Amino acid sequence: MKINSETKYCQTCGIPLDIDYTNLKEGQNEEYCDYCLKNGVKLYDFSMDYLLYLWGLFPEEYNKEVGTNYTSTELREVLTKRLPEIKRWKQKINTAHLQYELIIKVQEYINRHLFDDLDSEKLAQVAGISKFHFRRLFKAVSGESLGKYILRLRLEYIAFKLISTDTSVPELLGQINYQNKHTLSRAFKSYFNCSISEFRKKHSHACPEGKNPVRIEWSIEKVPHMRIAYLKLERTSNINHSFSVLWKQILQFSERYRLSSKGCKYVSLTLDYPLITLEEHSRFMVGVTLPPSFKTPKGFGIYEIPSGEYAIFRFKGLYHELNRVYRHIYLDWLPTSDYTLREPFTFETYVNTPEKTPASELLTDIYIPIIKKEK
Structure with a gap:
């Protein structure tokens, strides 16, 4: 959907702006409505998904302001097409894509080197950004800190090996170059709430005598x-x-x-x-x-x-x-x-x-x- 070039929309909420650009009031901004920007201060800065959710809850507010008669579903459909075409949202989307691609690149590197020495400095170099920025960006995109993310992947890999192979713990430690058995035991029990032997026993069979449960x-x-x-x-x-x-x-x-x-x-x-x-x-x-x-x-x-x-x-x-x-x-x-x-x-x-x-x-x-x- 291409935006009507003669209509200007609020850069945050997407509502059409009814502004006399030849006679702007003091404190009025030509790119934002008074609900989103007041005296140079942004009052709301929601994500696009949450913004669509809110407009869907209160379509009558939009209709009252603009003079339309949209239902919740209709309004969400209109704004789903409109918002990504607005300059501010385009910039945010492009930035988010770039950040996401950087973290995906790092996550793929972690997958290939899961049991190597991995630290934020080395991985920041993989991403090509500063260590400080990388830490914040990684957590924002993945939802976990770098340390917790790597530890979780390592423990889940080990857990999967325990239930899908008959490899002993010492053999497994040798294969993956983990620190030592005691460190692993503590971390494993903290994450899975049971010991390694209990975990293996718990997952020893899916059903009695290995009977095929499905077609x-x-x-x-x-x-x-x-x-x-x-x-x-x-x-x-x-x-x-x-x-x-x-x-x-x-x-x-x-x-x-x-x-x-x-x-x-x-x-x-x-x-x-x-x-x-x-x-x-x-x-x-x-x-x-x-x-x-x-x-x-x-x-x-x-x-x-x-x-x-x-x-x-x-x-x-x-x-x-x-x-x-x-x-x-x-x-x-x-x-x-x-x-x-x-x-x-x-x-x-x-x-x-x-x-x-x-x-x-x-x-x-x-x-x-x-x-x-x-x-």
Whole structure:
């Protein structure tokens, strides 16, 4: 939506301004309404999401001021299109994108060097900004301090290894170069509220005798390299809404370039460990595979899934049952199989979509990166 060039809008709330620019009153600003700026002082500085939420609660205030008759839904739709086109919000959005990309770059570095010596000075250099600014920016984007973030990822990695392999704690410490067993034990118990042995015992089986709890078929296949255009699920108070918004964008993008007809697949990728990482901390991407030489679409990230051997589990049924499938895979199938995990992350592809398929007929393929266990 292009803004009417003859109409000026408040740079904060987006309300049309009724100002005589040839006769500005003392203290009046030509870019803000009197509700948002008074005598040079900003009275409100909400996020765009919260601003849309507020206008939706009080559409009558907007209608009274502007002379319209919008419902809550209509007003939110109008402002959802208008605000990103306003100069101030454009600047904030562009700045937020740049900051977000910097932190994503650092998080990817942390993923690759999780058990190396990581400190704010080194990671600030990766981001290309000062150490002081980096610390504040990292917490603002990720919701956690750098130290807590790294410690959590390390402990969750160790926890996942404990339940998905039979590796002993001393062996695991040797593999990951953790400080020592006593330091790990204290940190582990503080985070998971139980000892390492209790945690392993608690997660020893998903169900009695490893019985398959859901309709599921599996195969071992060599999977070629995949290139994915993705959007990342942000921290939010309404994760289901955010998830549906992302999928809508992915579907629109796919339809625009007719990617489905080119054999491309819808994909979701989790960078964390099922059954362990809390939902609010999960790093989750949704996307679509791209044909060779397809240009990177604006606004999307690119993730490369390496080729390799995968255990592929096909599940038929409701998406909310997938957690049960993961429990079976990691706690029953994997420990008793001839395979162990490789490092690349698990991902899912969707054979059909809810828009055109009854929920009970939905097909999801879960890809688990594996290698043969050493004899």
